[in-house]
Amino acid sequence: MLVNAESSIPYPPFVDIEGVINIRSVGGYTTSTGRVVKPNIIYRSGDVSSITERGREQFTQLGVHVVFDFRADNEIKDYDSATPAIEGVRIIRAPAGIPNAFDPVSIAMRLKKYETNELEAFLVTYQEILETAGETFRKVFTHLRDYPDQTCLVHCTAGKDRTGMFIALFMMVLGVLDTQVIQEYALTSAGLAPVFHLLTRKFQNIAVFRDNWKGMIAMGTSKPETMTAILQIIREKYGGVEGYFKTHLQMDEQDIEKIRSNYLL
Structure with missing residues (x-):
């Protein structure tokens, strides 16, 4: 189990699910008004398609009822990574990618x-996600508004970029302190570290990644300064997270307050 004992990140945020990478709880964080995000109700991770039988049992014990999969259809097909059935868990396909992002030329x-x-490059990618994933993010936030007692998990391939943008919006709308939003994003470096050699070996077998290896390594980072810049952009471009909710998710103050009441102690 990974821990981060020397920061203000909740201890420990990571959980052990065999076959699932970079999985952690998004709870225990503090807001600017002193409230706390409910623990063990929202999880984030990388791809769950390699979950083992033991992992399925651990998943059941974790109490997750709903999984939102942000991956694109062609991404799942190309990487042969369809999510297997997990007893008692509803898998909801919710692509949150950039159009044509996975064709070799675009990559x-x-x-x-x-x-x-x-x-x-990160700022361009993340702004494209924010601009194109509104319908998907609205679907997930609507679920969080209407079914607060259903423990859920959101994921993409590495659990870093699309998942990272969704979780940043989730934490921002709850009023979590910027320092903790930034630290939570940066935790992905620790979350991927144990499997990084496996990921690099996988991508070394794909020509477009092998031929652009320095860019591939850079794309795998999750540095604090990246999230710091994105928080600033969300405030300047959209008038803050509330502005983004209204213009891109078509969710109003009443929706926002309901989400806050659902997930803040």
Whole structure:
């Protein structure tokens, strides 16, 4: 089990589910008004398609009832990573990607950007996610508004970018302190560390990643300064997270307050 004992991150945020990478609880964080995000009700992770039989048992013990899968259909097909059935768990397909993001030409262009200017590449990618994933994010936030007692998990492939943007919005709308939003995002470095050698071996077998390896390594980071910049962009471009909810999720103050009441102690 991974822990981070020297920061203000809840201890420990990570849980052990065999076959699932980078899985952790998004709870225990403090808001600017002194309230606390409910623990063990929202989880985030990477791809769950390799979950083992033991992992399924652990998943059941965790109490997760709903899984939102942010991956694109062609991504699942190309990587042969369909999510297996897990008893008692409803899997909801909720693609939250950038159109054509997984065709080789698009991937190569993005990797070049990550190699030459890592931070700028992340800001472009994350703003594209925010602009294109509104319908998907609305689906998940509507579920959180209407079914607060159903423990759920959101994930993409690594549990870093699409998942990271959703969780950042979730924490922001609850009023979590910026320092903790930033630290939570950066935890993915620790979450992926135990399996990084396996991920790199997998991507070394794919030509477009192998031929743009420096960009691939840069794209795998989750540095605090990246989230710091995104928080600023959300405030400047959308008028804050409430503005984003209203313009891109078509959710109003009443929806926002209901989500807050559901997930804050």
